[in-house]
Amino acid sequence: MNVHSLVSDTFIIDGDAYPALDKPLQPNWIAAAARAGFDLIGRARDRYHGVLRCRTCATDALVRINVIRDATPLCHACIHDRRSRAAQALGAELVAKCPEHRHYGLFRLPCGHVVRSQYTRVEAAADGGHALGCEDCRAARDDEAARDFGWVLVGPATSGRAGYRDYRHHCGHVQSISVSNMRWGDCTCAACGQGWAAKPSFIYLFRIDLPEMSVLKLGYSARPAKRLRHQLGLDRSVSAEVIRVLALSSGNLAVREEKACHRHMRNMHPELVLPKRVFGDAIKTQGEIYHLRAEPLLHALIDGVTARFRSAADHPSRSTAPKATDARRDTRPD
Ligand SMILES: [Zn+2]
Ligand SMILES: [Zn+2]
Ligand SMILES: [Zn+2]
Structure with missing residues (x-):
């Protein structure tokens, strides 16, 4: 048996x-390498090292003879490929190894944030068809959702309960509330008893x-004027005004109708929806910002809400669809 048939004069390994x-x-080293999926193609560096060529990806690696003989060598190129493919399947990119921990890599997510994540978690997410969540973006969304109801996000739940966060009510009280309840304003402050x-x-x-540029924001709030003045992080030099408010009988109704308006705009007029990168940090919100040209469309949508809402309230007489101007009368948001 010619054990030298694969031997070269020089090996290029990691560019060296x-x-x-x-x-x-x-022969027993060759057999052991074969069992692990490699060809043992020579010896290099010193008498302790052999050169393994991966049978899957043909990458050469220097591996200690005792590892070849007594353990199961792994192909790091194949592992890196596998992790990169898992990241790609999630719309992310494996940008580097984590310098502190060999089980973690640094991944750039579709939103642009770079996060440290365990390789096995990324691969499990890719296998299971799950998304790789961005903590930064999620915290920003959770905080924004809470502000609409008079709460701000403080951080992870001190209780450690899954799906919960700690929020501070405008009365100062801090409470653990489930994220999904907060998304719909479905929570009551244990201190002041105010539900929403x-x-x-x-x-x-x-x-x-x-x-x-001038832009429009459509949203819902128990206190629109306060939302505009204090919660959008607008610079003092920025002038802003409440163009219209429509009072609805419950927060739940307001949330539902508002979400339907945004959905309509995204589906039917995506060119009027301004992405975050356009207004950036000038408005502390993740979305719901529209081009000024959208104003007539947004008024029409609010008119539609008014009509649906009124016709439901005055069910017996069907001729009560209000004129748009009815809804534009002043309401007192605070
Ligand atoms: Zn390989
Ligand atoms: Zn993000
Ligand atoms: Zn309270």
Whole structure:
């Protein structure tokens, strides 16, 4: 048996050239390498190392003879490929190894944030068809959802309960609330007893004059004026006004109708929906910002809400669809 048939003069490993050493390859090493999916193709660097070529990806690696003989060598190129493919399946990119921990890599997510994540978790997510969540983006969304109901996100739940976060009510009280309940304002403050879902709420339309451009924001809030003045992080020099508010009998109704308006805009008029990168940090919100040209469409949508809402309330007489101007009368948001 010609054990030297695969031997080269020089091996290129990780970009470095290693002259082949004229040393024997023992049949039991060759057999052990084969069982692990490699060809033992020579010896290099020193008498302790052999060169393995992966039978899957043909990458050469320097591996200690005792590892070849007594353990199961792994192909790091194949492992890296597998992890990169898992990341790609999730729309992410494996950008580097984590310098502190060999089980973790740094991944760039579709949103642009780079997160440290365990390789096995990324691969499990890819296998299971799950998304790789971004903590930063999620915290920003959770906080924004909470602000609509008079709460701010403090951080992870001190109780450690899954699906819960700690929120601070405008009265100062901090409470653990499930994220899904908060998304619908379905929570009552244990300190001041104020719930939100069953109380009147408002769909609002703001105009915000940023230095570069004027934009519109459609949303819902129990206190639209306060939302505009204090919760959007607008610079003092930015002028902004409440163009319209529509009072609805409950927070739940306001949330539902508002979400339907956004859905309509995304589906039917995506060109009028401004992405976050356009207004950036000038408005502390993740979305729901529209081009000024969208104003008539947004008014029409709010008119539609008014009509649905009124016709439901005045069910017996069907001729009560209000004129748009009815809904534009002043309401007192605070
Ligand atoms: Zn390989
Ligand atoms: Zn993100
Ligand atoms: Zn409270």
